[in-house]
Amino acid sequence: MSTTIYIPNDSSAISLGANRVAKAIQQEAAKRGIELNIVRNGSRGLYWLEPLIEVATANGRVAYGPVQVSDVTSLFDANFTQAGSHPLNLGVTEEISYFKKQQRLTFARVGKTDPVSLEDYLANEGYRGLSNALKLPAADIVKAVTDSGLRGRGGAAFPTGIKWNTVLNTPSEQKYIICNADEGDSGTFSDRMVMEGDPFVLIEGMTIAGIAVGATQGFIYLRVEYPHAHIALNTAITKAYAAGYLGDNIQGSGKKFDLEVRLGAGAYVCGEETSLMESLEGKRGLVRFKPPLPAISGLFGKPTVVNNVISLASVPIILDKGGEFYRDFGMGRSRGTLPLQLAGNIKHPGLVEVGFGLTLRELLYEYGGGSASGRPIRAVQVGGPLGAYLPESQFDTPLDYEAFAANWTVLGHGGVVVFDDTVDMAQMAKYSMEFCAVESCGKCTPCRIGSTRGYELLDDIIQGHDLEKNIPLLRSLCDTLLNGSLCALGGMTPYPVLSALNHFPEDFGLSKQKNAA
């Protein structure tokens, strides 16, 4: 009997050598006449242990990691295919505390199954949500999503059910479902992990959305920087069509839903939903004025649902287990789970899916294990490049949309980037303005011009020029960006800039007291 070995095909695992390890294991097994069944799974999200190889045993899957090509011979010598002991043996994967403490709902299958095997998907509770949805009137599907309390996981946290309801109630001969897979926020990778590690769950979520609101065409707008996700999605879509889970007559229901992946082209602003739709229409990604809302007049002027990958990938479990099941996780008005992404200077980077309510400090130390460098953590940027920097005094904030908003910080898409005490926060503020200048679509003046002026101003400030005049000018400029920009790119660039200035004035050549005035 051949042993089943799992070697991640996740792009981060590959970036650490997973493909080379897979090849070495195959060669060594052939040399020793050992029969192996190698499954290329997604990542469990324990990235400091990648490439993390698992061996199926009667007592569950046993993990080894991080495995390099040079470890392969000794792993075979230690009889790892029978879960033999070896310095890299981590024990049963699901007993590793980082993993065991999590509440994996949206990520239930990621790392566990063969991502592009429909059989695996079906054997692990896949397509149960769609099967329920096909028996329900459209309004009841929308109601289940509304009842679950699911809010947009892309960052804006708008209630998904309310958005769907608007599209459902806007009559039109053509409606669209768009999945915003332009995961451009630095420090985030949960969308990528789902698309590479469990693409069927996204396809199922979009199909349910289409049936719920009466849309027959879906687009996944995927960033070009994710070639592995592109392959996984297209493979899964082809299989879903072949098995009647997409197309003109979904599982014999008479319902139709078509799905296509479209690639972006390296523009951060295309993650903004109106810019994304312009891009899908084949234009420059210029942000549109709102209203009209996309739910009323979206892609090609038709009613359109635009949801993030994680939002849509959370829909199948809601339709499978009910809105109440999902709503029972979380705190306050933030219901369900949030897949957090720990990155930057952190000892244990990875994916942590838990109900809302964990504090940032617990995430950083109980999961993250402190900084990778061993130096004190000085600042943490939460919510992508437009998110505020939090100093140590704010680490006890619970991960909850409202608690973060109360601190003038944002939870966004759940990206958490850690910096140790070697960081220069004035340089980070300058980088934020530079990023905004590079990525601005150019439609509104505060963002287009303000970002460049902000970069120049910060350059002056860093050189110590005329702080008495330049600091108030920077604050005034941020006020203009904050209140006068058309979208979140210009409107939120002040978050990292001002939080850096307010919490770390010494990096800007100011004393703490003087800045407070």
Added chain:
Amino acid sequence: MSGPGAIQSTVLDVIAALKDKPGALLPILHGIQDALGYIPPESVPEIAKALNLSRAEVHGVISFYHYFRETPPGNTTVHLCRAESCQAMGSLALEAHVKNKLGIDFHETTADGQFSLEPVYCLGNCACSPALQIGDEIYGRVTNASFDEIIATQEESA
């Protein structure tokens, strides 16, 4: 397949295959760049004609998106991540090393046509920072030494 005739026929094939899709312009531009490595300026009038757009509109779209390029890249393109997570793990020093090693700045190609260097704002590899992409391959936890090794293998296989 580098002659002007071959380029022309590739462009026309891509246009013919994709022009009837809704919102066809980006798929066409990707198709051309996938085949040729860049979007030759002489393809712009052909695309404009097929989609009933002005040449200015097509050019405007090409220039809007960082990924599209109108000049041929080097044999291998290095995309170096400049975003925060990589900065937190020392990407500024890596960036200086890469530029020094290749002898070029961002958006430039080495004189021998071997390497192009482009910045990228996140590869989604933030749990393995600093990250970069060389050709189609993504690399994580890159050090100066590991960069030199990867580049040496690229040069050998070239």
